[in-house]
Amino acid sequence: MTYPKIAIYAGEGASHSWLWFVELFDRMGFYDLSFLTESTLKENGLMGKNVLAMSGGDTFAIAKGLGKTGAQRIRQFIQSGGLYMGSCAGAYLPLNSSKEFLNLFNFVPAKITNLSRSLPKPLRLKDKFCTCYGCSFIFHPVRETVQVRTNGFAPFGNPGTLLAPLFGGPPMTISNPASVLATYTGFTDKTLFLVDRALAENTVLGKAAVIREKMGAGHLHLYGPHFEHPHFDRANQLLAEAMYWDTRTQDNASTAMGNPDAEVAVSGKQAENLIRAIKREISNSRIVAAGLEMHPVQWVIGDKIYDPGKIRVFLEAVWARLRYLEKANRLWMKPGQDVEVVTQTSNLTSLVRDIKRGLDQGTNTLETARTLFLELRRNCTLFLHIYFRTMIHQFGGIHEG
Amino acid sequence: MEYLASDKIAIVDLGSGDITEEELDEDLVLEKIGGAGITRFLYDRFEAEDPIVLGSGLLTGSLVPGSALSVMTAKSPLTDKVSHVPFVLDAGMEFKYSGFDYMVIKGTSEKPVYLWVHDGIADINDAGEVWGKDVWAAVDYVREFMGDDLIQVIGIGQAGESGSTLATTCVNYWQGGDRLGFGSLLGKKNLKLIGLRGMGLLEIAEPEDFVEDCAELVSAVKSGPLQGKKGIAQMAATLGAENMEDWIDPLTHRHMSCFNTPFPTNSFVFMDEDPALLEESKVEEPGFLLTDIHPLTLFKRMGLSAKDAFNVLKGCAKYGIDAAAVAELSEKAGNTSPEDIEKSLAQLKGPVDSAGNSVFSPWAWVGDQDPQAWERRQAVSYIFGIHPLFALLSSELTEAKLLDLASLGTELELTQETLDEVVAGITGK
Numbered sequence: 001m002t003y004p005k006i007a008i009y010a011g012e013g014a015s016h017s018w019l020w021f022v023e024l025f026d027r028m029g030f031y032d033l034s035f036l037t038e039s040t041l042k043e044n045g046l047m048g049k050n051v052l053a054m055s056g057g058d059t060f061a062i063a064k065g066l067g068k069t070g071a072q073r074i075r076q077f078i079q080s081g082g083l084y085m086g087s088c089a090g091a092y093l094p095l096n097s098s099k100e101f102l103n104l105f106n107f108v109p110a111k112i113t114n115l116s117r118s119l120p121k122p123l124r125l126k127d128k129f130c131t132c133y134g135c136s137f138i139f140h141p142v143r144e145t146v147q148v149r150t151n152g153f154a155p156f157g158n159p160g161t162l163l164a165p166l167f168g169g170p171p172m173t174i175s176n177p178a179s180v181l182a183t184y185t186g187f188t189d190k191t192l193f194l195v196d197r198a199l200a201e202n203t204v205l206g207k208a209a210v211i212r213e214k215m216g217a218g219h220l221h222l223y224g225p226h227f228e229h230p231h232f233d234r235a236n237q238l239l240a241e242a243m244y245w246d247t248r249t250q251d252n253a254s255t256a257m258g259n260p261d262a263e264v265a266v267s268g269k270q271a272e273n274l275i276r277a278i279k280r281e282i283s284n285s286r287i288v289a290a291g292l293e294m295h296p297v298q299w300v301i302g303d304k305i306y307d308p309g310k311i312r313v314f315l316e317a318v319w320a321r322l323r324y325l326e327k328a329n330r331l332w333m334k335p336g337q338d339v340e341v342v343t344q345t346s347n348l349t350s351l352v353r354d355i356k357r358g359l360d361q362g363t364n365t366l367e368t369a370r371t372l373f374l375e376l377r378r379n380c381t382l383f384l385h386i387y388f389r390t391m392i393h394q395f396g397g398i399h400e401g
Numbered sequence: 402m403e404y405l406a407s408d409k410i411a412i413v414d415l416g417s418g419d420i421t422e423e424e425l426d427e428d429l430v431l432e433k434i435g436g437a438g439i440t441r442f443l444y445d446r447f448e449a450e451d452p453i454v455l456g457s458g459l460l461t462g463s464l465v466p467g468s469a470l471s472v473m474t475a476k477s478p479l480t481d482k483v484s485h486v487p488f489v490l491d492a493g494m495e496f497k498y499s500g501f502d503y504m505v506i507k508g509t510s511e512k513p514v515y516l517w518v519h520d521g522i523a524d525i526n527d528a529g530e531v532w533g534k535d536v537w538a539a540v541d542y543v544r545e546f547m548g549d550d551l552i553q554v555i556g557i558g559q560a561g562e563s564g565s566t567l568a569t570t571c572v573n574y575w576q577g578g579d580r581l582g583f584g585s586l587l588g589k590k591n592l593k594l595i596g597l598r599g600m601g602l603l604e605i606a607e608p609e610d611f612v613e614d615c616a617e618l619v620s621a622v623k624s625g626p627l628q629g630k631k632g633i634a635q636m637a638a639t640l641g642a643e644n645m646e647d648w649i650d651p652l653t654h655r656h657m658s659c660f661n662t663p664f665p666t667n668s669f670v671f672m673d674e675d676p677a678l679l680e681e682s683k684v685e686e687p688g689f690l691l692t693d694i695h696p697l698t699l700f701k702r703m704g705l706s707a708k709d710a711f712n713v714l715k716g717c718a719k720y721g722i723d724a725a726a727v728a729e730l731s732e733k734a735g736n737t738s739p740e741d742i743e744k745s746l747a748q749l750k751g752p753v754d755s756a757g758n759s760v761f762s763p764w765a766w767v768g769d770q771d772p773q774a775w776e777r778r779q780a781v782s783y784i785f786g787i788h789p790l791f792a793l794l795s796s797e798l799t800e801a802k803l804l805d806l807a808s809l810g811t812e813l814e815l816t817q818e819t820l821d822e823v824v825a826g827i828t829g830k
Contacts, residue, residue: 276522283520287598288548353548360545 003032003396004050004083004247009090010381011037012065015304016313017088017167018055020228022384023317024236031391035381038065046077050247054090056167056226060131061302062093063101071104078107079216083246085239088169091211091222092138095170099134108213108220110174113203114139120195127298127305128168129194140168141200142193146225147186148209150238155212155245156181162234163188164209164225171207171224181242182210184224212242219246263389265330266338274331274338278383279322281345286315288352295359299369306373311352314376318345318383325390332389337382344379351375402427402502404606404811405459410443411501411523413516415590416508420523425502431813435459435502437485437783438823440474443505444483450507451476453586455496455595458786459807462497462603462660464615466622467791467798469659471496472783473555477581478566479756485783485827486570486762487578490667490692492553493786494660498599510591515543515556519598528593535559535719536571537686543596556594557584558721559747564588566751567730569723575667575690576718578764578789581756584721606812614806621797622663632656632668637694639794640768645697648707652676654688662788667692672708672715689715694766695755699728709739716743725763726753760828765789780824 006025010018025033036045036052046052052074054062066074074094078084084107086093094107119137122129130139146166152159171184184204187193193200211222221242227235266274292308299306325331331338351372358365402408402425410423433439436458443454453475460468471493477484487493500521510525513532517524531542536558544552554573561568561584568584571577587593605611630639633656634649649668654676656665671678671688682688689711691697696717700710717724730749731742757763761779775793782792785803792798800820808815 279520280522280524283522283600284547286600287519287552290600291549291551353546356548357545 002248003030004243005032005034005048006030006051006053007034007036007041007046007049008053009041009055009062010035010377011039011041011062013058013061013063013089013302014055014377015057015089016310017057017226017228018053019313019317019380020226020230021053021055021087023230024228024240026321026388027230028236028240029395030240031388031396033384033388035384038067038070041066041073042069044073046073046082049077049082051083051085051243052077053228054084054086054093055228056088056090056169058303059089059092060101062089063105067101068104074105075107078218078220081217083218083243084220085223085243086220087223087226087228088167091172091224092170094220094222095172107215108174108211108222110172110179110208110211110213110222112138112170112172113207114141114171120199122194123196124192125194131303139195141195141203142187142191143167144192145188145190146184146204147188148182148225149185150182151180153178153181153212155242156210156238157241161185162232162238164227164232164235165229166225169224169226171204171209172211172222174208174211174213179211179213180208181212181221183207184209212246221246262334263332264335265332265393267330270338271328271331274342275322275326277342278318278345281342281349282315282318282322284349285345285352286312286319288349288356289315292352292356292359297359297365299366301366301370301373306369311372311376314380315348317380321384321387325387328390328394330390330393331386332393333386337386341379341382341386344375344382348372348375348379402430402811404604405463405807406430406502406603407497407500407521407601409501409521410503410505411518412447412505412507413523413525414508415506415510415514415525415592418525420525427813430459430811431815432819433826434784434807434815434819434823436461436470436786437472437474437780437827439503440472440485441483441827443503444474447505447507452505452507453583453590454503454505456503457493457497458782458784460803460810461786462494463605463810464612464661465785465787465803465806466615466619467662467788467795468786469493469662469788470782470786473570473579473583475583475586477583477756478585479582479751479753480758482760484581484760484762486581486583487764487783487789488555488570488572489578489659489788490553490572490575491660492555492572492577492597495553495597495599497603497786498601499597500599500601506590506592509589513591513593515593516595517543517547518595520600532562532593533559536721537574537719539594540573543594547596547598549598551598553597554594555597556721557587558719560720560722561585561588562593563747565722565749567723567726567749567753568721571718571721572692574718576693576696576714576724578693578762580695580723580725580762580764582723582751605810607809611806611809614809618797618802618806619663622795625795625797627664627794631665633666633691633694633697634668636664636666636790636794637697637766637768640694640766640770642694642698642768645701648701649691649697652707652711654678657690659788659791662791664791666788666790670707670711672711689718693724693764695763696724696728698766699725699732699755703728703732703737705737705739713739713742716746720746722746722749723755725755726751729753729755761789765793776828776830777824780827781820783827784820784823
């Protein structure tokens with residue numbers, strides 16, 4: 001069995017939803033994961049990878065962060081046989097656009113239907129309702145769970161309906177009907193209408209929810225709804241099957257599932273102390289973060305609104321995996337990462353406590369929050385690197401010694 | 402131990418700074434059940450190192466009504482017996498969720514320290530900043546430093562630091578269940594406080610049956626003799642204290658329950674503000690939580706006004722000294738002036754009759770009840786982790802029912818015979 005080498009983008013503009021990809025791949029045993037920032041992607045971070053997973057977030061910030069070099073790298077990656085898997089903001093990114101930075105990523109000739117020159121009247125969630133797009137607006141007619149129908153095209157297989165969550169992702173149109181793997185077909189009792197229902201139906205229903213498009217030797221899979229969201233098993237399964245379908249013939253798919261070059265094993269008391277040190281600081285941080293969730297504060301970072309609840313999403317992604325590392329005989333990482341991860345987690349505790357103190361004293365916490373979310377992302381990716389390398393060594397067929 | 406437990410015992414050596422962990426052996430639970438049954442076992446095991454042992458009951462922190470208690474076991478400097486004191490409010494529950502079922506604290510630190518117990522990690526931290534401060538300042542310090550207002554604190558004030566045998570371990574800002582001088586034991590170890598916070602979960606072996614049985618038990622308790630009762634004054638009256646409601650109620654602002662206890666056994670009183678105040682108080686230290694019946698009865702008997710008595714109680718809680726002992730010694734000395742009582746706190750010395758003769762803290766006031774039945778009932782509460790005052794007044798919470806729930810929750814066959822043996826082992830009877 002071969003496993004794809006998957007790069008997950010967790011750089012500038014990415015929200016916390018890249019962690020949903022992590023959760024899905026972890027659950028399904030795709031352990032050969034690496035995490036890219038805008039810098040590492042531009043520095044050829046896609047070399048040797050089979051898949052680039054681009055999650056939700058701020059599309060403009062992602063495009064700007066990646067810039068011309070990043071766009072070229074992604075284009076080369078796909079054209080040479082790679083799979084680009086974009087969800088929500090990651091689906092908007094490669095659609096044709098005339099806007100600065102976004103126009104570097106004109107890979108797919110699809111259009112979005114939630115673009116309007118005149119902004120509809122929002123019914124609720126005004127802060128999450130729309131984004132400026134030149135002289136127009138991208139608006140989000142609905143949020144939460146929607147119904148989609150697969151159209152019977154490979155790799156999704158037989159037609160059928162399923163549920164998936166929509167958090168600002170695009171409804172799309174494309175001229176080639178065979179490119180549309182799934183279509184929005186209905187709303188559910190959990191669908192939250194942000195505009196008049198008739199407008200929502202007109203904008204969303206019957207439009208493409210998932211597109212698969214060929215580009216050179218590779219493909220793009222674009223998901224309007226978050227098929228990778230951990231609470232939607234059927235959607236998860238389809239996404240994974242589609243990924244496997246379009247990577248199964250790639251030459252560089254991983255068989256040994258690992259690249260042991262320049263890795264060191266930490267074991268025994270040293271490993272125990274390392275896990276303990278991480279656990280201590282993540283616990284300290286999550287205790288404060290849980291308390292912050294009672295506080296009515298929000299931070300505007302870039303074009304996105306962050307509330308304290310997002311802090312724990314990162315922390316819990318680490319916390320939930322610590323118990324597996326506790327059971328591992330050896331932890332695998334690059335030299336120096338043991339010290340780095342402890343320093344970083346300790347820094348998280350300081351930052352989150354600074355925010356708590358700032359809020360108690362009524363001072364502005366925006367800058368600290370901005371730094372915190374940056375550090376959360378850095379820390380989380382570093383920890384996950386150690387986790388997945390260890391999982392590969394433990395379960396993925398690398399023979400030690 | 403898979404269910405209703407974190408499966409961890411921490412052995413904290415304050416002398417060396419070492420912290421080791423052991424698993425909670427299921428055989429030990431089958432033999433000693435939990436709570437005081439196991440803290441006593443651990444005390445005996447480490448007796449030569451003069452330990453203080455913390456432990457949660459088998460049902461602490463669960464849906465069983467009144468499951469608020471954890472226990473501290475050590476040799477009382479007042480009675481010279483290996484004894485048990487409860488800690489309730491939310492501290493008993495928080496200990497259960499902190500990631501350890503039991504914690505043995507042995508040795509003496511060279512310098513003042515505090516223990517920070519969180520999510521299965523126990524840290525020994527420097528207490529230089531907080532040593533010498535009163536209980537309230539210590540609680541504020543650790544909550545502010547750690548960044549969480551929900552941290553539960555078992556701590557001592559200057560009384561414990563000075564080694565007074567009357568020193569009590571407070572729970573957060575308030576007088577706890579320690580009427581046996583355990584505060585001095587922490588002081589001797591240079592241990593200022595234990596901060597507790599956990600975000601863990603408890604697994605239940607048979608969750609559906611367990612939840613259903615708990616719900617039935619709550620219904621039965623709520624329609625029993627405690628129906629409609631609220632606050633410490635009514636609890637005291639139920640136990641035989643006279644005219645307590647008239648004395649306390651005019652200053653009562655609100656009542657407060659311990660974790661998952663269907664009846665609020667504590668009352669919050671206002672001394673300097675209108676007790677009818679509905680908006681948030683602007684006073685820096687508003688009011689005081691009454692948690693202990695006995696000193697109330699003593700101060701009332703001495704002729705103090707409720708307001709004066711509550712102010713003395715507040716002073717005792719800040720200084721970390723047992724208010725019932727203060728009342729007893731002040732009465733014996735003929736000192737009935739609240740100002741003079743507060744000034745005398747540092748000079749007061751035991752022994753005191755109010756410490757009683759039992760292995761259990763006399764905090765769950767016996768009133769006019771049968772002392773032997775009282776002791777048995779307390780033993781059972783301390784084993785399972787049930788708020789003792791609530792258990793004493795809720796006959797619906799039978800031993801058979803608690804055994805059933807413990808078995809449902811853990812999948813272990815726990816019998817009345819085992820319970821009898823454990824009770825006998827704890828009480829020596």
